[in-house]
Amino acid sequence: MSSALPASSSHQPPAATGVAWPDAQREAAFWRWFTPLAAQLGLQADSLAPASADASFRRYLRVQAADGSSRIVMDAPPPQEDVRPFIDIAGRIAAAGLHAPAVLASDADQGFVLLADLGRQLYLPTLQAAAPDQADQLMREAVTALVHWQRHMDGTGLPAYDDALLRRELALFPDWCVQREHGITWTATQQATWDRLCDTLVASALAQPTVVVHRDWMPRNLMIATPNPGILDFQDAVVGPITYDIASLLRDAFHSWDEAQEIDWAARWWQQARAAGLFGEHDFATDFGECWRALEWMGLQRHLKVLGIFCRLKHRDGKPAYAADLPRFFAYATKVALRYRELKPLVGLIEPMTGALTTTAFSLR
Numbered sequence: 001m002s003s004a005l006p007a008s009s010s011h012q013p014p015a016a017t018g019v020a021w022p023d024a025q026r027e028a029a030f031w032r033w034f035t036p037l038a039a040q041l042g043l044q045a046d047s048l049a050p051a052s053a054d055a056s057f058r059r060y061l062r063v064q065a066a067d068g069s070s071r072i073v074m075d076a077p078p079p080q081e082d083v084r085p086f087i088d089i090a091g092r093i094a095a096a097g098l099h100a101p102a103v104l105a106s107d108a109d110q111g112f113v114l115l116a117d118l119g120r121q122l123y124l125p126t127l128q129a130a131a132p133d134q135a136d137q138l139m140r141e142a143v144t145a146l147v148h149w150q151r152h153m154d155g156t157g158l159p160a161y162d163d164a165l166l167r168r169e170l171a172l173f174p175d176w177c178v179q180r181e182h183g184i185t186w187t188a189t190q191q192a193t194w195d196r197l198c199d200t201l202v203a204s205a206l207a208q209p210t211v212v213v214h215r216d217w218m219p220r221n222l223m224i225a226t227p228n229p230g231i232l233d234f235q236d237a238v239v240g241p242i243t244y245d246i247a248s249l250l251r252d253a254f255h256s257w258d259e260a261q262e263i264d265w266a267a268r269w270w271q272q273a274r275a276a277g278l279f280g281e282h283d284f285a286t287d288f289g290e291c292w293r294a295l296e297w298m299g300l301q302r303h304l305k306v307l308g309i310f311c312r313l314k315h316r317d318g319k320p321a322y323a324a325d326l327p328r329f330f331a332y333a334t335k336v337a338l339r340y341r342e343l344k345p346l347v348g349l350i351e352p353m354t355g356a357l358t359t360t361a362f363s364l365r
Contacts (some may be wrong), residue, residue, distance in 0.1 A: 018049040076111040086235035096152040114277035123219035153212035161240020172308025206239040217245035245297035
């Protein structure tokens with residue numbers, strides 16, 4: 001649904017809101033789109049206020065309605081952002097019977113979307129403050145919703161999480177974390193070691209059964225909602241390895257769990273996925289240990305990518321706060337690298353940036 005008006009239309013903003021705009025042109029474009037929409041839907045334009053921002057150029061604004069309810073506005077400025085994938089995936093999520101913000105109106109050309117509001121209670125702070133039993137229940141609900149996503153999401157026409165994409169993501173680590181953040185230039189021998197590690201991780205990922213992959217199924221992108229959970233930040237969905245999203249959930253960017261707890265939730269996911277037939281004839285269907293190994297290797301690919309992304313956010317995008325979580329990802333990566341013979345050479349590449357790292361972890365191989 002497009003709510004854009006001609007550029008010549010004049011719609012003045014309210015005298016004051018809590019929202020700052022990067023330039024007058026975008027602010028004017030927003031009010032041309034939003035003012036008639038607010039009148040139509042009973043939205044109180046002067047209540048517009050920041051709701052949240054993310055690691056991209058997108059931000060979210062909350063606006064109150066006359067009936068006491070609220071809506072969310074996505075502000076995703078082109079050309080940095082394209083809201084069309086978000087709108088597409090939101091429709092697929094609804095068709096799959098899952099809970100995500102409904103798209104109420106949009107102007108895709110200008111990057112404005114009006115969404116239903118799932119509330120203010122994110123999974124991440126709730127889990128961080130929760131008693132163990134409550135955290136367990138919330139994570140079980142996230143696991144069950146993930147299996148439903150993997151079983152019912154339509155992946156027709158979505159990009160593939162293919163060899164090229166996996167390698168582009170891995171390249172973020174040497175480009176931004178090794179070179180830019182730490183000022184290290186690898187020798188030819190170190191580069192060859194990295195290339196072999198990339199080959200190993202990519203081969204493992206591509207050997208897995210494929211499903212629709214959210215790509216950020218983690219507590220920061222889940223909401224406490226009815227039905228639970230509400231799902232956010234899904235616009236980058238692709239078709240790819242089945243363990244990617246469960247690895248994202250269990251080894252999160254902003255919160256870590258004891259490994260015994262990770263394995264418990266992974267086993268519950270594995271049991272449900274197997275019952276749903278998601279593994280087909282793959283070895284995963286009969287061997288949880290092999291599935292866990294693939295999950296760890298998939299998680300390592302993600303962790304190396306995120307180390308690069310967080311450093312890029314710091315150096316390119318002026319968002320240094322993300323770098324505070326680099327030690328968590330170095331710890332994840334080291335734990336996995338030390339466990340598996342094929343991955344152990346990674347430790348030698350990491351230690352110049354972290355100092356000597358040791359870890360104790362379970363091995364199911």
